[in-house]
Amino acid sequence: MSTLFLALMLYPEVQKRAQAELDSVVSRDRLPTSEDKPRLPYIEAICKELLRWHVVTPLGNSLSSTCMRTGDSSPLRKGVPHAAAEDDVYRGFFIPKGLIFRSYAREALC
DSSP states (O other): OHHHHHHHHHOHHHHHHHHHHHHHHSOTTSOOOGGGGGGOHHHHHHHHHHHHHSOOSOOOOEEEEEOTTTOOEEEEEOOOEEEOSSOEEETTEEEOTTOEEEOOHHHHHO
16 A cells, blocks of 8 residues: 555546546546446556566565566565476577476566
């Protein structure tokens, strides 16, 4: 929720447009329901953008790390373990099938 409030404070025009969409679909005497969702595409897009801003996954303890590309040093969280389903090459690095790795959402964005 804090990410939503931050986003709406930073972008008041988004809040106004979302409120206008909500008012046009839902009357003031009831709350929106799942049946209203197909008629609320802008609000759906806001929800997806909030998930992009604040990844909702089970993450571990905080740790300090430095972004390899930018040199930015900030606290990161341990990512969820994944395993490569097949051999792959990413940015010139060979990743063998079965390799277990952790993804860091912060590192992907820096």
